[in-house]
Amino acid sequence: MSSAPPPLRIRVLLFASYADLVSREEVEVLVPSPATVADVIARLRADVPGAHRLPDRPLAAVNQVHGRLTDPVADRDEVALLPPMAGG
Amino acid sequence: MNHLTHEPIEAAWLARQVAGAESGGITTFTGVVRNHQDGRSVTRLEYSAFEPMADAECARIVSEAESRWPVAVRLRHRLGQLAIGDVAVAIAVAGAHRGEAFDACRYVIEEVKQRVPIWKKEFYADNTVAWVDPTKRKHDVDAAALTERPPVVSAP
Numbered sequence: 001m002s003s004a005p006p007p008l009r010i011r012v013l014l015f016a017s018y019a020d021l022v023s024r025e026e027v028e029v030l031v032p033s034p035a036t037v038a039d040v041i042a043r044l045r046a047d048v049p050g051a052h053r054l055p056d057r058p059l060a061a062v063n064q065v066h067g068r069l070t071d072p073v074a075d076r077d078e079v080a081l082l083p084p085m086a087g088g
Numbered sequence: 089m090n091h092l093t094h095e096p097i098e099a100a101w102l103a104r105q106v107a108g109a110e111s112g113g114i115t116t117f118t119g120v121v122r123n124h125q126d127g128r129s130v131t132r133l134e135y136s137a138f139e140p141m142a143d144a145e146c147a148r149i150v151s152e153a154e155s156r157w158p159v160a161v162r163l164r165h166r167l168g169q170l171a172i173g174d175v176a177v178a179i180a181v182a183g184a185h186r187g188e189a190f191d192a193c194r195y196v197i198e199e200v201k202q203r204v205p206i207w208k209k210e211f212y213a214d215n216t217v218a219w220v221d222p223t224k225r226k227h228d229v230d231a232a233a234l235t236e237r238p239p240v241v242s243a244p
């Protein structure tokens with residue numbers, strides 16, 4: 001019988017309207033390995049007060065590069081949830 | 089933070105940075121804070137960003153434009169509190185000819201709007217405040233559709 005791998009520790013960053021919805025700019029989330037960006041978001045929405053108000057398919061960046069919800073995450077990765085961008 | 093600043097932006101200064109003896113055409117785009125949006129009276133704006141990623145994404149866009157066209161590009165986006173008439177973003181592009189200078193400048197501003205993690209809070213005359221969502225605005229959605237077309241080939 002093999003023991004389960006340790007959970008992944010992911011730092012989630014929230015900005016602008018998303019930070020307002022959750023009243024936080026940074027949250028640490030633990031997810032079972034292996035996991036995707038979508039798994040991190042699902043865990044965040046389920047566990048953190050107010051986070052259920054976030055969209056379930058937001059734009060996301062992993063380690064400061066635009067990513068997809070199906071991208072895998074690794075321990076200590078930083079996942080940023082990006083509200084619709086409005087520069088320019 | 090080469091591409092982001094909390095200080096006023098001088099578009100003319102940016103244009104001087106790209107100008108060279110070989111430049112035959114210099115285009116600049118200046119995005120300015122206007123006093124209205126969707127029929128509402130706007131009194132000021134506040135821009136915020138995921139700063140390290142926004143700066144890196146700006147650098148990627150500049151580098152894409154410079155590899156796609158024979159041009160030199162500079163880009164600055166302002167953050168923080170802005171008043172009506174303030175410059176929010178400026179782009180300067182120098183090329184040997186006008187075609188590539190116009191095309192690259194248009195490319196850079198459209199990519200900035202779609203990819204750079206910057207957010208805008210609008211303050212209205214009736215004392216309400218809202219985060220801007222360009223995906224719900226007709227003008228910006230139309231502009232976004234333009235970037236899906238292949239680039240216009242420049243005539244020399």
